[in-house]
Amino acid sequence: MLYEINEKALKLESEGKKIIRLNLGDPDLATPPEIVEAAYASMKAGKTKYSSSYGENKLRQKLAELNGVKAENVVITPGSKWGIFATMFLMMKGGGNVIIPTPYWTAYDLIAKSLGAKTKLIRTELENDWKVDIDKLESLIDKDTRMIILNNPNNPTSKVIDTKTLDGIVEIASKKGVTILSDEVYGTIAFTKTKSIIDYDGDCKHILSNGFSKTFSMTGWRVGYLIANKPMVDNITKLNQITINNVPVFIQDAALKGLELHKQIASKIKAKYKQRADLASNKLSEAGFKFTKPDAPFYVFPKLDGLNSEKFTLELLDKGVAVAPGTSFGDYREHFRISLTAPDDQIEEGLDKICEAAK
Amino acid sequence: MLYEINEKALKLESEGKKIIRLNLGDPDLATPPEIVEAAYASMKAGKTKYSSSYGENKLRQKLAELNGVKAENVVITPGSKWGIFATMFLMMKGGGNVIIPTPYWTAYDLIAKSLGAKTKLIRTELENDWKVDIDKLESLIDKDTRMIILNNPNNPTSKVIDTKTLDGIVEIASKKGVTILSDEVYGTIAFTKTKSIIDYDGDCKHILSNGFSKTFSMTGWRVGYLIANKPMVDNITKLNQITINNVPVFIQDAALKGLELHKQIASKIKAKYKQRADLASNKLSEAGFKFTKPDAPFYVFPKLDGLNSEKFTLELLDKGVAVAPGTSFGDYREHFRISLTAPDDQIEEGLDKICEAAK
Numbered sequence: 059m060l061y062e063i064n065e066k067a068l069k070l071e072s073e074g075k076k077i078i079r080l081n082l083g084d085p086d087l088a089t090p091p092e093i094v095e096a097a098y099a100s101m102k103a104g105k106t107k108y109s110s111s112y113g114e115n116k117l118r119q120k121l122a123e124l125n126g127v128k129a130e131n132v133v134i135t136p137g138s139k140w141g142i143f144a145t146m147f148l149m150m151k152g153g154g155n156v157i158i159p160t161p162y163w164t165a166y167d168l169i170a171k172s173l174g175a176k177t178k179l180i181r182t183e184l185e186n187d188w189k190v191d192i193d194k195l196e197s198l199i200d201k202d203t204r205m206i207i208l209n210n211p212n213n214p215t216s217k218v219i220d221t222k223t224l225d226g227i228v229e230i231a232s233k234k235g236v237t238i239l240s241d242e243v244y245g246t247i248a249f250t251k252t253k254s255i256i257d258y259d260g261d262c263k264h265i266l267s268n269g270f271s272k273t274f275s276m277t278g279w280r281v282g283y284l285i286a287n288k289p290m291v292d293n294i295t296k297l298n299q300i301t302i303n304n305v306p307v308f309i310q311d312a313a314l315k316g317l318e319l320h321k322q323i324a325s326k327i328k329a330k331y332k333q334r335a336d337l338a339s340n341k342l343s344e345a346g347f348k349f350t351k352p353d354a355p356f357y358v359f360p361k362l363d364g365l366n367s368e369k370f371t372l373e374l375l376d377k378g379v380a381v382a383p384g385t386s387f388g389d390y391r392e393h394f395r396i397s398l399t400a401p402d403d404q405i406e407e408g409l410d411k412i413c414e415a416a417k
Numbered sequence: 418m419l420y421e422i423n424e425k426a427l428k429l430e431s432e433g434k435k436i437i438r439l440n441l442g443d444p445d446l447a448t449p450p451e452i453v454e455a456a457y458a459s460m461k462a463g464k465t466k467y468s469s470s471y472g473e474n475k476l477r478q479k480l481a482e483l484n485g486v487k488a489e490n491v492v493i494t495p496g497s498k499w500g501i502f503a504t505m506f507l508m509m510k511g512g513g514n515v516i517i518p519t520p521y522w523t524a525y526d527l528i529a530k531s532l533g534a535k536t537k538l539i540r541t542e543l544e545n546d547w548k549v550d551i552d553k554l555e556s557l558i559d560k561d562t563r564m565i566i567l568n569n570p571n572n573p574t575s576k577v578i579d580t581k582t583l584d585g586i587v588e589i590a591s592k593k594g595v596t597i598l599s600d601e602v603y604g605t606i607a608f609t610k611t612k613s614i615i616d617y618d619g620d621c622k623h624i625l626s627n628g629f630s631k632t633f634s635m636t637g638w639r640v641g642y643l644i645a646n647k648p649m650v651d652n653i654t655k656l657n658q659i660t661i662n663n664v665p666v667f668i669q670d671a672a673l674k675g676l677e678l679h680k681q682i683a684s685k686i687k688a689k690y691k692q693r694a695d696l697a698s699n700k701l702s703e704a705g706f707k708f709t710k711p712d713a714p715f716y717v718f719p720k721l722d723g724l725n726s727e728k729f730t731l732e733l734l735d736k737g738v739a740v741a742p743g744t745s746f747g748d749y750r751e752h753f754r755i756s757l758t759a760p761d762d763q764i765e766e767g768l769d770k771i772c773e774a775a776k
Binding site for chain 2: 094104136152278301306308
């Protein structure tokens, strides 16, 4: 339904209708010009050849420093989605199951299915502050469980996993010998401090997936990274060699420039999204929606008792606002996802129309 | 051994030794500046967002025109290697076998193995002008055969498949209902006319893989394309959605600029490589090597009776020239591959050292 809504929004726009697009996680902010210029300088310097399937040493080194690991634990990927696919390809090939808390980013499920693996979903609820039930998690792990995927902060709830719960998940996973793949792509611009999987894990038994898309408004550039133990990094690299070969060096140089300017860029982006999250929270509260206040960009995942979210979403689209129905993230019929990734005035107008439509 | 030689060459270089690098198919020529400028203009215009997993319409349209198909038959990939992996992932998942003539680019075999598929190799010989034996091919096809991979022009022989043989292969494949994946990445800069798989195939039953790397000296940019029937294009796109998502739009704009300047760029590149191929042919003939004269860039694949190519390659590396042993392309112990992708003076010096070493 996520793709369907998007296609319908594009169609309405092509017919000349004005649509406020709050349905996708693609920031309205442009890639900072310093990053664009770094890519151009690199291209002009001839960084346009085949390059290492591990990624460039300078970038791996910088990411290693920032994450407190060694460069040999870092591999550069063409977007964090590729990193997730590659990890699952290596770990799930030929079957097994992966445990995923819901609501979830559907790509995890689609990737598992494309590999012939099974998904075991563990439901979390707004009413319980989106907490994963540790006992339930333990009971789901069986001899075929190869992986647990965490999305922290979460898309669509923008909730950070609290430390006690994360401690519990890591403890269970370690006890049972199951690898955690932690997708933390919204982590560096979270409003509250996020504990990373790396903080538990001096020897990188678990795997961190991250990317530059959200922090640096670089969604279309396709550059991300994995942090894992050396054998896993070597295996991902071997898979890179027979698939994508390398991320263009000039794109890696652009990403490196982003990291160098990280503080100023990230704090600006964070402040902007915090302001939007506060605006959304105020308006949605007033209109009687239930939701948890976002801990991170870009989403709010409100609930209205008795809502048919697919019907609501389609009707809202006819009124000129695109959002994503809760059913796109699991069995969440009474929820919908608002993405705060449009210009401020459009967000305000969109929120007003959403609140109006819910009356 | 291909990667081993390359690593050893890099190590020797890092120790300060001068190595003439004739071991990889990465052109020494820079990406034409018009292409770099097109990428920069596109980035500056904000083409840095998520984009279609099919690829940009303008680029698909242009490629469709050039190949005499519809835009719906074209999907853009991050390099032709990704296109080959994606096709094999969809067609070979869960087993079956693929038939590949040798000598071959090892990636085909590595991809098949990574998917749990089997490869059936069909040997071709210098002495028979590298022709595929049609009867032998037919006898190899069984009920589990899902695909035949052709590399035309071939890496490492730079041989174009003659029309009669290609007719025969296509006829057998069609009769037996087996799909041909034709990798024609050296095709547009071939010295002799290459018949494409597309010429047989108004309804795109077979699949063409191609890229911008070799024609436009864009190896590191990672942009290529597949031409296939619409259901296959749709399925590749679905796989793109859960893996690489999209090729950056600014890279697609750069590729489009390349196509617009195709005539002038390709004819310049072709002339340069023809001159190098002639030089190599003359020197190697004089020194008593057996080989077929290249029909296309970049390679020559000479034979010396009784040669131990791995030993020869390692010894040659100690003398400052890196080439690839024949065993990297199948069971070709008496051959080695020279890649004519270094500056002219280095190629000349390298060839002299090769001829000297063979005495």
